Amino acid sequence: MTIKDKTAIVGIGATPYTKRGQSAPQTMEELIAKAVLKAVDDAGLKITDVDGFAYFAGGHDTSLLTEILGIPEIRFTATLTGAGGGSAGALGLAASAIVGGLAKTVVVVCGVQQAVLRYGTYSSSHPADPYSSFYLYSGLVSPGQAFALLARRHMHLYGTTREQFAEVAMSTRLNALSNPAALMKKPMSKEDYFNAPMISDPHCLFDFCLETDGAVAAVVTSSERAKDLKQKPAYILASTHGGDGNWGRSLYWFNMPDDLFTSSGHNTVAKQLYEMAGVGPKDIDVAQIYDHFTSQVIMQLEDYGFCKRGEGGPFVASGAIRHKGGSIPVNTDGGQLSCAYIWGMSHVKEAVEQIRGTAVNQVKDAELCLVTGGPSNIPMSGLILRR
């Protein structure tokens, strides 16, 4: 028995996206509660129907949300371990609760709210434990720096170029331009990309995702119940999470075998996902690929079989991920690079809209949409929604 096709996303809700620090004076709980109410309303349900929460990336406080929202009873509350790697998998967590009979209506919600300025003293910003000490002392203090080490090795082994990273940034920006909700409003040329400041070579500013405040929520219920609700259901065809033991702590470890080092760590998750879904990469119509860094979009395209290992650079350069004319349109809302960064949940929202046929950059007759969670330490995660 698997969760295949037994549940659906029936409601989706988001606060407006703002640049980091600009959601104040709203509080984090307020942003989350607003997103939940919107998602429940979108589904045609009442908040009193909600009986479960599923989270990732540390999660939120269900007891507080229950108090704020006036939820009569909680029957399921759980958080996938890890960080942004769990976004797509949190939908699977919700689905397993429903299939297992623990709850009927589970909301997956994630909010991000950051201070206006990131500045702090080094020691308070980067508390070390015995394991993190082994990389933090090298001054490797941000994910963009850590992933640059993988990107550099990928360039070395396969000849991947910054022009190819640029194509990911430009293609995604183009999608953002026609999305009113997206934060980035200006076109990006190749010249703009190469004029952007280098941050952690080979990653320049435009290889990094945005820093955003906001919250996104998705309501999951059984496929049977979904049929009678307000929206066209986005069926959860499959969702998996985890990772290869040899990938493990990856970005904090750097001892992965050579063939895994230059990857997104999604290899086993992708295999299990396609197996559960009974489909392959050729069947996917549109993909929302966790884009914290352009280089990792390329490596995920390889891990999900849209091209061979090492060929992700030429693949994107061929125009394959463009909304117009691409064989697999990627991050059609402008992604985390140019729309908003809500730990992967904006990708879930866009996937639901593609399946409903209501996306701003709609892929015609999209039947299957892939969503990935962030390449990170275990777990990574994947999700396939079907019409």
Place this chain on the structure above:
Amino acid sequence: MNAQVINSMPDAISKAPPEEMVHIATDQWTQPFWDAAKQHKLVGAKCGNCGKFRLPPSPMCPKCHSQKIDWVHLSGEGTIYTYTIITRAMSPAVEPYIPYVPAVITLEGGGGTRLVSNIVGARVGDIAIGGKVRVIWEDHKDGMTVPHFELVPG
């Protein structure tokens, strides 16, 4: 090697990141590594039962679960597996330390284990994957010592 790779700030000399950036934390399994560092010795954690190396040193061998560790003195030589050049400070206090170059070093005699460290005192344009490096030591005010690596000429 990929001829297209051109390093940012090629003529700059790579620096060490600020030592205040992190205070090394230890436990009983990692302590011997840092103790050896204080003596300016680079050691590897080799399983006392099956001989598998692991880094960082963890409570048991992932292959045979033995908790016995042979601390092997390594030559301090290594090869650059990958690197990044930090050209922009994440906070104003780090600006004087730009550029610094975190690198993953495959340790000679380390059974394939890799150490995350820094390439210091090198012309940035000369740093490349596959380059040979040698350990040097930086003593910190808090009493800890950390390994850095310099390029080996030729």
